[in-house]
Amino acid sequence: MEKILSEMKHPVHNIQTDLGKEFYNSEFKKLMDKFKINHYSTFSTMKAxxxxxxxxxxxxxxxxxxxxxxxxxxxxxxxxxxxxxxxxxxxxxxxxxxxxxxxxxxxxxxxxYSHLKTLDLRRPKYKVGDYVRVSKHRELFSKGYTPNWSNEIFSIRKVQYTNPTTYLLKDQNNQE
Known part of the structure; x- marks a missing residue:
């Protein structure tokens, strides 16, 4: 991984991985720190x-x-x-x-990826500046009484006219 990162033409700023031990250990953390890379996971059981x-x-x-x-x-x-x-x-x-x-x-x-680039010219449901919550991924045996939505509220930063329409969000600290 170090060889790959050191040979890249453009610096990597973020890396998203699953929760595997190969990514969550002191050696990998040192490597991420060395290259000033923000390493994160979505903490989801959804697979690639x-x-x-x-x-x-x-x-x-x-x-x-x-x-x-x-x-x-x-x-x-x-x-x-x-x-x-x-x-x-x-x-x-x-x-x-x-x-x-x-x-x-x-x-x-x-x-x-043509299906992602197809423009959806219908009026989007939300507009820039609207406040939204994010849907939570539900596990097979999730409790039916737990909320389906995030506690955190986000604002829409940009509307992307893909099919389906997607949105870029920012949190209350203006972080994307």
Missing amino acids: SVVERVNRTMKNLMWKQFSLRGNYKWTDILQDIVTQYNNTTHTTLGLPPNKINQRNAKKILQTV
């Missing part, structure tokens, strides 16, 4: 679906090899599996990850 999907695909490829070889030694096959994954056409991308480069990256991003 894209990462979970990659993990599932990698495990499927590994288990096929385990069955073929008759053992579970993954260190011998990991590089081949990563190579196979990176050279296989991905449905969402329309090409293998190894074929993405500076010339086509922008077009691929526009295609993959």
Whole structure:
């Protein structure tokens, strides 16, 4: 991680991670302090679906090899599996990850995330300056009597005309 951060062209100001011990330990904290990076988590049990999907695909490829070889030694096959994954056409991308480069990256991003860029020209429900609360993520067995909304009140800083309409918020201390 230190090598990656030191080689980046632009400094990183914020990093959001899950609550894993690989991110919440004294060594990682020292690294974040060294690079003056604000490290935070959303303290949510919601998972990163894209990462979970990659993990599932990698495990499927590994288990096929385990069955073929008759053992579970993954260190011998990991590089081949990563190579196979990176050279296989991905449905969402329309090409293998190894074929993405500076010339086509922008077009691929526009295609993959086009649903977020579609303008929603309807009048937004809220406007800049309105005060709102944020919906809480509910666990499967959450108590029905607990509030569904944050205690903290935010104000809308900017309306983003995406589909659906999204809002940039700031708290009572004017922090985004």
